[in-house]
Amino acid sequence: MRIALTTLICFSFLTAFAQGTKYHTIDKRAEKYYEEARQYLKRSQFREAMEPLQDALDKDPNFIEVWLAMGSANYRLGRDSLTLACFHKALEIDPDYSKSMYAYFLIGEIYFKQSNYEESKAYLAHYLSREDTDLKKRIQAEVMVDNCQFALKAMTSPFDYHIEILPDFANSFKLQYFPVLSVDQQKIYFTRREGLSVKNDEDIFYSDKLKDGSWSVPQSISDNINSEFNEGAASLSADGRMLVFTSCDGRRGYGSCDIYVSYKEGNNWSVPENMGPMINSAAWEAQPSLSADGRTIYFVSNKQGGMGRKDIWSSSKNKKGKWEPAINLGKKINTNKDEISPFIHANGESIYFSSNGRIGLGGLDIYMSEKTDSVWSEALNLGYPLNDAHDQVSLYISSDGEKGYYTIEKKMRHDFESKLYSFDLPDSFQVSNKSSYLRGTVSDASSGAPLQADIKLYKLNNEKYFSELSSDKKTGTYTVVLSESNHYGLYVSATGYLFKDFSFSFEDIDQFDENLLDIKLEPVKVGAITVLGNIFFDFNEYSLQRKSMSELKEVYDFLRQNPNVKVEISGHTDNIGSAQYNMELSTKRAKSVYDFLLFKRIRPEQITYVGYGQDKPIAPNDNLENQSKNRRIEFKISSISSDTK
Structure with a gap:
């Protein structure tokens, strides 16, 4: 302007x-x-x-x-x-x-x-x-x-941000900007540039947080990613294994600047790939921000069809894992001027971005908006002193919503500087739903070998999955993000193995030491058992609750993918009530699951059902927690045949 x-x-x-x-x-x-x-x-x-x-x-x-x-x-x-x-x-x-x-x-x-x-x-x-x-x-x-x-x-009426410049090596270059942190805040990635000339190369670097709170000497992220051309404005999935970034005027692409993706296996990043025509165009695409599970991307483009000069757009993967055509985020976010450097929070519902098209303190100010039922709220200026007359860009907010990192760019008389800062986020601008993470490894229960497994996270009131990812092929490591106000079903499966499921809420993370959950999958074999932990009934009832749908879908998918496997679906109760009543209730509950699978056209010869009542407890019936463990539906492999017809 x-x-x-x-x-x-x-x-x-x-x-x-x-x-x-x-x-x-x-x-x-x-x-x-x-x-x-x-x-x-x-x-x-x-x-x-x-x-x-x-x-x-x-x-x-x-x-x-x-x-x-x-x-x-x-x-x-x-x-x-x-x-x-x-x-x-x-x-x-x-x-x-x-x-x-x-x-x-x-x-x-x-x-x-x-x-x-x-x-x-x-x-x-x-x-x-x-x-x-x-x-x-x-x-x-x-x-x-x-x-x-x-x-x-x-x-x-200034807000108490407590802004501090990042110490030590985090600001050791002439210019550094676009900070992004690992979900545990132990690594910081940023774009570095050695000088103001167009000849100065932009690359992606990272530093590790040391025990004393300082940052290590920055290192290049990978020779496969950094090149003689410009690379920058990176964003990572929560597990740190998918990286999207901007590259300009070098790699083969669709326009002057395109967005590329690289994947990490073990300690190695793959050769970057252009994200294709659903994301990139003949115009300028840059500054991507990736959702926690890597299935939705937000980015900036000045292509036709927008509302201003630079707008924020988004694209999501479909069921086949392909990117859908990008859509403009609309007038609640974009103006007739510039909206840049979007950051989507780990909860997938809160977005922060910079704009010079709204009322503010001058230059580019930082704003936030939150999504409810796919509708973004009116953008809110984050106030003074985070925003001032300088340009504020490239914000990152921690998963718990309490800590922020951003860039302050200052134009001086004969120079220009760009430094990284951290700050405490006031309550007024914290996300409505904070997030935390659960991490661990997936391995073979028999051999201990790491497994590449499919991991799906459902909101239990919705049979569609909320996010989907996979564990690392070489190490078996995974990270999933959970947000407040949600009850989740987590499903882990791999070809040749019996799936496992878990049920979590945000508050349950505290029960895990260092947010760690290692998962061992049993190979498909006769006698292998898994508890269907996300099957729900009302008290003393046998009709399936709707929030059981995600579990039932996983059972259905397993049976369709393993047609030679025959399973027994068994119902179990605690010892409250008469043995006869418990036997009848457990049988009816098992039959409800059986009937649902028949309705979904699973072959009747592939499944049987039985009720065991209170006869096979897995914990003493001496308290409410143990009694709830005994009230369960089990899924057991009863036989495996070579005939798949």
Whole structure:
């Protein structure tokens, strides 16, 4: 916006000067110097114009047109302090001179950039008091006045962010930006650049958090990822095994900048692949943010069909694992200006992003929005002092919603810096549903060998899975994210093995030491048993509750994938009530599961059912917790045949 605005204003200055036949001077030599300077200004040779402009002022220090021209030239050269000095001198000579109106506008804009909101508002108000101003600039001035009023109010009620620059090696390069952390906050990944020149290479680096809280010497993420071309703005899945990033002008792609993906097996990253035409286009795509399970991506593009210059878009994988066409996030997020650097929280429901198209404190401010039933809320400015007149970009929020990391970019007189900061997030801007993680390994129960297993996480009130991932092929490691206010079913399966299921809520994470759950899968063999822990009935009832659907789907999928396996579905109860009643209830419950599978066209010869009542407890019936363990449905392999017909 500022570049375009500057060009328009300076052109207006020059046009106004050109139309005049008389100047505010009687010194002919001063006039001659000014005419010489105007020729340079017409060719945008602002430095060259300075000498004749100064010569003109030496002849006539009150030559107002020269002060205005010199202010305009300094503005184009980025010399804010000199611009202010020149314009203030012009206004001192004649505050009501009609051609000085642009000076009021530019002074107001510079003060706004410098966080001098009171002065900015005053000069812009004077500009707006004139009726002969340009309509577009009036609109821009009105927006800046609104921003000033917002900023002044925000600064009188600052939030307690406790912002700190990251220490040690985390800020050891000339420029570093786009921080992203592992879900346990023990690794930080960022884009580093050694200098301001376009010749300086952008690469993705990472540091490990040390026991004393400092960061280790940064290392390149991988020779397969970093190259002679630019790589940056990375995002990782929660398990740290899927990386998406931006690469420009080097790799074969669809446009000037495209988004690429790399996968980690063991300790090695794969050669990056272009994410394809559902994500990338002939336009500019960059700054991706990946959901915790790696199945949804948010990114920035300036392609056609958006609402502004740069918009935030998203795409998700379908059931076949293919990316769907990207969709625009709509007017609750995007404006007619720029929205960049999106970050989707681990809960999948909260998004943070930077924008210069909304009321704020200047430049790019950070905003947040939360999704309910697929609808995003109105974006909320994160307030002062996190936001100020500088550009705030590339935010990361920890899974628990309490800690944040971001970049502050500062333009200085002869330099530019970009540093990484951390902060404590005030309650007002924390996510509604915090998240935590569960990690571990999946292995063969007999041999102990690591397994690549499919891991599905369901919200138990919804038969569609919430997220899906797989354990590492070489190490068997996995990480899943759980969020508040949800009850989850976790299902782990691998070809040739009997699946296992678990039931968790966010609060249950505390029962695991260091959030660790190692899972051992039994090979498919006669006698192998798993408890169907996510089958639910009302008290003393045998009708299946709807939240049993995710478990029933997993049972169905196993039977369809293993047609040579015959299973027994058995019902069990605690010892409350008579033995006869418990036997009847357990049999009816087992039959409910059996009937559902028949309804889904599982062959009747593949399944049987039986009730054991209270005869086969797996825990003493001496407390409520143990009694709940004994009330269960089991799934046992009774035979395996070579005939799959």
